Amino acid sequence: VTAPPGDWARAVREALADAAAGAVALKSVVAYRAGLAVPARRPSPAEVTAAAAARQRAGGGRLTDPVLLHELLHTALEVCAGLRLPLQLHTGFGDPDVTLHRADPSLLADFVRAAEPSGVPLVLLHGYPYHRQAAWLAQAFPLVYTDLGLTTSYVGPRAAAVLGEMLELAPFGKLLFSTDGYGLPELHLVGAAQFRHGLGTLLGGWRADGACTAADADRLARLVAADNARRLYAI
Template identity: 60%
Template sequence: MPPSVASPLVDHHCHGVARADLGPEDFASFLTESDAPAAPGTTFFDTQLGFAVRRWCPPLLDLPAHCPPARYLARRRELGAREVNGRLLRAAGITDYLVDTGLPGDLTTPQELAAAGAATAHEIVRLEALAERVADGVDPPDAAEGFLHGLATAVQDAARTAVGFKSVVAYRYGLDFDPAPPDPAEVRAAAARWLDRRTPGGRLADPVLLRHLLWSAARTALPLQLHTGFGDPDLRLDRCDPLLLTDFVRAVRPTGCSLVLLHGYPYHRGAGYLAHAFPHVYTDVGLSLTHTGARAEAVLGEMLELAPFGKIMFSSDAYGLPELYVVGAQLFRRALARLLTGWVDDGSWSPDDARRIAGLIGAGNARRVYRLGAGGADG
């Protein structure tokens, strides 16, 4: 195994974990992207992800690997959320968390996550959530003007402290949006329409305003993460193919903004092509590895076919469960080690190159793209 595969990782896309103890149903809900119950007579432990949790996490809670789910969950309750979070997060071997703070729920803040994991946290600002917070604070008259002014200020303020932005336009509309920046009159009209019919807390799904958000973030020149590929039933998977972003990728290039294509599955090869063809495009397969479990090596191998090695980054996309940090890190390290060892053994790669590339994908590329510095920085 190339030694640096076991080196500390930078998790460039993740979320907070639950502060409170979780019951069996709440725990299992984090093992799936579905919004429906498991098949009759089964649970979501009966998935590649569920099996990976049972393989890697029980020993960290003083249990044998592959112990039954009920026993694992009982031990989890016995220890309590604080102890479980600390044990599992520290065991993942992650030095830096780049935390998307746009998800709802009683989740740890970036600072709390960093403290529990003995690591450093940096914030990734979710654009749609930022816009919705601004909208909640404006009142008529001239609500549209107040919203747009407040949004511009909020984006600039966020750019001073965050290390990047994130968009879920894939969920709210799809990736087949008009790639051109909307003109100011179009944006004002769209803002007026949205605010006129919006109730407090209402979601932003207007395609004009979503495009305005993307271009507002791109002009800051901070990295912009984009969800691509599979997710929960709130999206249309056929409209989440990253290749639909090709014209937007071309249009954004002059801004200096790096686009980071997240997840990708089952379109991860298309994301790899975009990273290959365009200098400002980067990619990962984070959530794909977590959910494909024992097949993670095959998925990672497909990403490594075409994407330049300086364009691929590790992420867990962990959300809610500290177990997802453990599983994400273990599956990534195991898949990459097996691939690189095979290529070294058959003479395709040298051991030194294997170690160097493992270090880039695991941490070095993220440090460069997000300007974290050699040892990271508080965010």
């Protein structure tokens, strides 16, 4: 967005609202740029103007200023509230651009508390190796959901174990299937197959141990594989 420093926040809000038309969610990658320790307090207009002016003097480039990034995240929350959309947040591992310890989803707790009055569902993507923290947030906060996208394609034969660790805490109605396939089309197929195999192995073990019935296992699989996403994204 190109705008005078005093108009930066307004221009971003308008651009984001236009881009969100017809979308099913908005997504933030603030984890990559400044980490997930997002303050509950929204930056003041004076702070945003000063940061936008500093960015203009520096010649623009990649957006890394925490003040502007936090303002952008709060703006996304505002737009999502108006359009009744979920807000997705990258958490956990990804490409080498992320500093991993700053992508721990538990760092979002203050922001989650501040976001609750908006009624916007917050969807924590990926999570690994902090998937238990993501599961805790989904358990502790009514509007937090989580997925394991990207993870199962990397953990290989431990996919069932990682899914089990997630479901130790995450409510069954709040875990979403995702492959996070990118680049090669085959990654979508591999991700889906690995997730099905891992979830099937996990639920098979639960049934063998008497922890659930076949009907319980089928219902959980339907929730995670499709029904939770259909409900959350209204699709």
